[in-house]
Structures are given as C-alpha cells and as structure tokens.
Amino acid sequence: MGYNQKMFGLGSKRSIIREIFEYSKTRATEIGAENVYDFSLGNPSVPAPAEVNDTIRELLATENSVLLHGYTSAQGDANVRKVIADRINEKFGVGISPNLIYMTCGAAASLSICLKAVMEEGAGDECIVFAPFFTEYRVFIENAGGKIIVSNPKEKTFQIDVADFESRITPATKAVIVNSPNNPSGVVYSEETIKALCEVLRRKSAEYGRVIYLIADEPYRELVYADVEVPYLMNYYDNTLVCYSYSKSLSLPGERIGYIAVSPKMEECTNIYLTVCGAGRSLGYVCAPSLFQQVIARCIDAKVNVEAYKENRDLLYDNLTSYGYECVKPDGAFYLFVKALEEDAYKFFERAKAHEILVVPCDDFGVKGYVRIAYCTDKAKVVGALPAFEALAKEYLG
Numbered sequence: 001m002g003y004n005q006k007m008f009g010l011g012s013k014r015s016i017i018r019e020i021f022e023y024s025k026t027r028a029t030e031i032g033a034e035n036v037y038d039f040s041l042g043n044p045s046v047p048a049p050a051e052v053n054d055t056i057r058e059l060l061a062t063e064n065s066v067l068l069h070g071y072t073s074a075q076g077d078a079n080v081r082k083v084i085a086d087r088i089n090e091k092f093g094v095g096i097s098p099n100l101i102y103m104t105c106g107a108a109a110s111l112s113i114c115l116k117a118v119m120e121e122g123a124g125d126e127c128i129v130f131a132p133f134f135t136e137y138r139v140f141i142e143n144a145g146g147k148i149i150v151s152n153p154k155e156k157t158f159q160i161d162v163a164d165f166e167s168r169i170t171p172a173t174k175a176v177i178v179n180s181p182n183n184p185s186g187v188v189y190s191e192e193t194i195k196a197l198c199e200v201l202r203r204k205s206a207e208y209g210r211v212i213y214l215i216a217d218e219p220y221r222e223l224v225y226a227d228v229e230v231p232y233l234m235n236y237y238d239n240t241l242v243c244y245s246y247s248k249s250l251s252l253p254g255e256r257i258g259y260i261a262v263s264p265k266m267e268e269c270t271n272i273y274l275t276v277c278g279a280g281r282s283l284g285y286v287c288a289p290s291l292f293q294q295v296i297a298r299c300i301d302a303k304v305n306v307e308a309y310k311e312n313r314d315l316l317y318d319n320l321t322s323y324g325y326e327c328v329k330p331d332g333a334f335y336l337f338v339k340a341l342e343e344d345a346y347k348f349f350e351r352a353k354a355h356e357i358l359v360v361p362c363d364d365f366g367v368k369g370y371v372r373i374a375y376c377t378d379k380a381k382v383v384g385a386l387p388a389f390e391a392l393a394k395e396y397l398g
Ligand code: PLP
Pocket: 042, 105, 106, 107, 108, 109, 134, 179, 182, 183, 217, 219, 244, 245, 246, 247, 253, 258
C-alpha cells in the first residue's frame, strides 16, 4: 500500500452526518421530502442578504475581470484587510492593523492554519478543546502534528468547567480552542467563564514559562438570539488568534471565505503573523477567493435574517421541553443539544428515525447520550416534525 493510510481512513470513512444526509436523500425519494424531518446538516437555510448577490452582479459588470478573478497577495487584498480591521476596531476596540489580518477559505482553513502555525510536529504538543466540540477539530489538530485533549463541560449548562480545564493543562499544552456560540450545544460562554478561563491560561503560561495560544473559532458570532454578548477573546487574553468565517454570518458556506486575526497584544505578533502566512503557504492555500474578498469588503455591514433561526429555536425548545425532552436553551448558532431518552444516543437515533426524524448522535462530539438538532431548516419542517417528536417522547415517557 504505497499511499497514506491515515488519509485513506479519513477519506473512506464517512462521517455520521454525511451518512444520515445520504439516508435522508434516499428516504425522500421513497416517502417524499416533506415527510422526512432531516435536522442533520449545519447548512444555513436563510439566504445570503440581497446586498451580497447585488454586489456580485455589480462587481462582475463593472470591475476588470482579469483583476477580479486573479490571485491576490497571499494574505489577502490590502484594502479588504483594512475594511475588516477597521470594523473589528470599531466593534471591539482592539487596535488591530490590517497587517495582522490574513484572509482564508473559511473557518476550517483558519483553524488548520492557526494550528499548523503554533503546534510543532513531533514535539508532543497538545491542544485542549471543550466538549461538546466540532468533530473536525480532531482532524485539524492531528494534521498539525498535535494531540487533542478534551475538557468536560459543566453538567446541564454546558458552560466550560474551568476546574476541569485547569486539570488538563500540562507543560505540553500549546493551544486551546474556544467555540462560542457553540456547535453543537448552541451555548454562548459567559463573560465570567471566559475571564476565569483566561486567568488560568495566564497563570499556567507563567508557571510553565511558555505561551499557550487561545484560538477563538467564531463562525457563529453573529447568530445570537437573546440579549447576550459574545465576549471578544482578544480583549481578555493577549495571545489570541481569532478564526472568523462568513459561512454562517452571511450564509456563504460554499464560497469559502473568512479570515484569521492575530491579536496586536500577542507576544511577537508580527512573527506569529508571518508564521500564519507560512502555514497557509505550506498547506497550499495560495490566497482566499478573490471575488469574495471584494464582496466582503463591500458588504461588511450586511446581516442575514437571524430572526428566522430564532423562530425555529423557540418552536423547538418550547415544544420539546413541554413533551419531556431535556435540553439547554441555546442562545446562539442553530443547534439544539438534546438529551437522548435512553442512555445510548445511537439507539435513540434509530428510534427517532422510525418516526422519520433525523438527528445526529453526539458521542463523537465528546458528550455521550445526546443528539444534535440542526434547526437551520424551513419553519414548515420544524412545525411538521413536532407531532413526530411528541410521539417519540410518548414512546419513552408514556
Ligand atoms: N467551526 C465550527 C464550530 C463549525 O461548526 C464549522 C462548520 O460548521 C466550522 C468551524 C467550519 O466552517 P467554515 O465553513 O467556515 O469552514
């Protein structure tokens, strides 16, 4: 076998979410798509703002085609980076320069690049993640030569358990990934939690005499439903890298656009930025999509209709809890993290499937006995699924 077995494993083993998605397509041809309650995929259901499509048309009609579709500099177009840096400074007052912004192909690329930049292959570096966590973290961390370490959450609230976190830090800890609003729980980590976490990071960095990098994974930053603030981590911890994406905030997941922001307060921030550039180069990213860099610069204040997700969240949360399901009320993202009505989330998934409900068992997200409902669907689908959720609950709870 003259090829990489680890990569073969990644490519040939379908993720459970993909498997459910394939099943859903087949089932839809058998009983009609409207009768399959598929809540498996985190693909935005709200369209990109009209402004985005208008801007694309305008750019195509007015800009020089060769330039518009050409390579940009590796870190991204200078003007685009300036627009982004200005907006970050306006909102969060961090004083970042465009020379610390690196345009990427979405959060997945941002994370892979940041991890590659800070972790050293063969050095036994560890990266801590907080359960429940986005399953691809394991792939990205291992690909950067690191080891994933999972910190367990507080029961019921799914906030970070700072004591558990502290117990996982070792002299090998190089990075920590914080994802808020969280996939799959929808939880927004409170300011109190973030402050406590950063305090531990500072103390442990000093104790071990080496920097621990905080990587903020923020594709859901704009999707919040209550009057909650999502703390901007650069304002709490100097050695922070922010991985931002427009996949969910502008409903552009297929266009692959986002950025990395390196905190200006980070030790050796210019060198870290150059290391980010080197990591992007080594991973073969070349540059982020040129057309969409221009779209972002012109649509920096555009917003998707978050209200549509909120309606789905309220419908599902209010009804499911009234049927007897247990879940934490999500303040953001578009996921509901529901306790399975039996110990084994896979068995529960199978019984839900018999009611044509497709949810994702979350053992791989680091918490056993839960399923994820992605409510980025039409409201009609949510309304249609409610009787099925009720019948499923009755099967267990009577
Ligand atoms: N991080 C989290 C927590 C996600 O849920 C996702 C996608 O669903 C990503 C990163 C990757 O997003 P992107 O499309 O920006 O690469």
